[in-house]
Amino acid sequence: MKITLSVNGEERSADVEPRRLLVHLLRDDLGLTGTNVGCDTSSCGACTVLMDGESVKSCTVLAAQADGHEVTTIEGLAALAPARAAVGAGEASGDGDASALHPMQQAFHEQHGLQCGFCTPGMVMAAVSLLAENPHPTEAEVRLGLEGNLCRCTGYHNIVRSVLAAAGELPKSEEVPA
């Protein structure tokens, strides 16, 4: 069946089997491999993207369900940044290009909220959605809100700090990464 959806601001069309998952459409058909598959029971959240601004697990959304909707993946997040945060001076940008980051991306960078990076795109998108719903969460609300996003590397400590930092909820004295 033919579907048309907006992905990171661009209209994309595809012909998909009814059972095709959104995550496979994004990764395999549209080449947006930032979104990852980490499980097969919709438990891990590595596949989290925004659909019409709200976080969804793209492994549990059929591509057909996204027909006519707006999907944002990690690759398109920076473009959503309300106020651009640049990679700081003195920090190498890996690719050699100092592109602007969304405040959530910047916070994850400053607070060391990622290690292997596999859970990170989903975690960042989930966090963006969390703050959209609850702009000033407590630590407990962040932890509960990210219950559906698993990470094995970080122990969640700095992920929680990243989200609180992005929300401006880290006490000034604690803004230096712990």
Place this chain on the structure above:
Amino acid sequence: MGILGSRVPRVEDPRLLTHGGTYCADVGDRRLAGAVHATYVRSTVAHARLLAVDVDAARTFPGVVDAVVGDDVDLAPIPGWFNPAMTRTHLARDRVRFAGEPLAVVLTERPDQGEDAAEAVAVEYEPLPALVDPIAALSTDVRLFPEVGTNLVCEFGAPPGDGPNALDDCEVVVRQRLVNQRVAACPLEVRSSAAAWVDGRLHAWCSTQNPHGVRGALAGLYGLDEADVAVVAPDVGGGFGAKIDLHPEDLLLPWLSRRCGRPVRWVETRSENLQAMVQGRAQVQDVAIGGRRDGTIEAYQLSIVQDAGAYPTMGAYLPMMTRSMAAGTYGIPVVEAHARVVVTTTPPIGAYRGAGRPEATAAIERAVDLFAAEVDMDPAEVRRCNLLSRFDQPVTTPTGETYDCGDYPAALERALAAAGYDELRAEQRRRRRRGDHVALGIGIAAYVEVTAGPSGGSEFARVEVRPRVDADGPDGVDVVVATGSSPHGQGLDTAFAMVVADGLGVPIERIEVRHGDTDAIPRGAGTMGSRSLQLGGSAVRGAAIDVVHRARKVAAELLEAALDDVELDAAAGTFRVIGTPAVTRTWADVAAAADRQGTPLAADHDFQVAHPTYPFGVHVAVVEVDTETGDVRLVRLVACDDAGRILNPLLAHGQRHGGLAQGAAQALYEHVAFDALGNPMTATFADYPIVSAAELPSFELVDLETPTWVNALGAKGIGESGTIGSTPAVHNAVCDALAHIGVRHIDMPCTPATVWRAIRETGRMSTSGP
């Protein structure tokens, strides 16, 4: 000291945060164009004779290119570690020995077609009795390898004999059976690899911790020169030890590629990962600890039965590490450890964060708490009485391990102070007096562990400085660092760039670290065992020093001075004649001159050291246990970890956090479980209770740095320490919470059901009393 020791945010981050990493399934190399996708078919029973595997129906499915069964595969079987006769074929042939063992594979044009075709493979089993209990494996008639005649893989050390032993002379002896339960590594990226033959060379991509090791393994299996095997580790989404060695599914890909004449790619599902990737721990431990009523521990015996799973691999080796670290942080005069390794009809056991050392610490730290309870002393006080005093020169333990340096009493006092230990005990007393149904538990664990073990090791690095020229002319230098380490989240790109920035005086933005490509990097030992900063970092440091020496020679010519009179001003990044600081040459000048001479500024360095290092620490856990429901909540986890000199506290703390979470998870939640028939009960993330952010507190880290004399960086490993101290700290805390109502010991994981049952079994419903 400059940049070393400072919190430098990671150079790896921008790419990972914006585009996302390129993991094995994401690789778009042109040599993989036209690849077929492999989908493995796995045994649904734990133990059976394999009567028939019929792929005829599967072959008719759309997109199927080929279907292969065990008898088709003519590769040499994999010998068992320590017992070569316990062989494993890449696909099961006559027999399956664990649920999830691969027994066929279909190759399809698209991955989803493989899922469909795999379901059509028909397997006929003649079930055999399952064997899931490693203790039963020692005495049962059920044999996984009838021709071998035993389930015993090997034995390390000798069991305590019937004759007199050191425990007989002790006033107090406590014995306990402990279960260090099987857990799953759960890297967020599952296993994935790809293979292609190009012009007679084998190209492999693999989610691995050790690309050079993979090169050697593939060369050996396929009878190739290593020069004809090229391995790339792309971004790797976590390993934790389980991705050190290739599994049969990876090893078979080149064979499949050769058979069908096309590249082959494989990405497993999480369910497959939880059934068939090597798992961790799985020791049954009998401890006996004896001493005097004044709290002095005089003897400790540890008897291990290690479950190796169905096919002995690295899991069979790990009890050697457990034995060597059995003495822990204490000066116990007599320490004896013995291990037997057995096979069971379960997934093979491999390395998992700590790899044998968490098991050692868990055993002795639980034993010390049981001893403390028996002599009615505070567990902190018993530790104070028995910890080795601070030492700067090597100390050899009764198990023959030589610790480099340590200050265990300082770690204990700092951790207890940070936890507010006395106030915690006071709060515990208050709750007990008023009969609060939510009990407070405090658990302590002192640990020492071995990194770059068992006996040190080596690592390779190359540093090369090149002049950079842009549109406006010369623009400084670029530095390329190549390392044989293979990071998968540790941030070594940043750490090694810092080492080079410090040594050369070149800004970190100009330094690029490369790894994971055996064609570009001649040799390496990968990243595991908490070795990379101390070994890989020392190699990078050595190469940087060598490059500076070469550069000074060139600078001396440019400055028309003697070599000995020329120095690098690392702070400024310039070369000067000692005594005339105004006359300098930049790195760009020197690099350009070296280029003109045809002798680029590059140096290779192989760092080698024959001694491991021994990080240590003390963790204090605080739990609340609801004695009515059995629910356990980890309220605080305080960790003092000493890994010698810390190069980047940001990275070190991140490693500690990750370890603490995994360690706490083992104490409270995680367990790979099987029913009596060997069916996996926790083979999806819906069933396996991998810990989430909601179950954990933020951690409280206390720093301590006792630099090691083993390497010039003064650095020990840190990657596994968090896992080692936290499991027994949390476990001890739960037992401590319930001690006043008569619960002596609870096995991990301390789930609500386990805790509730233990409380009920005491027959004492009341929670009041001192």
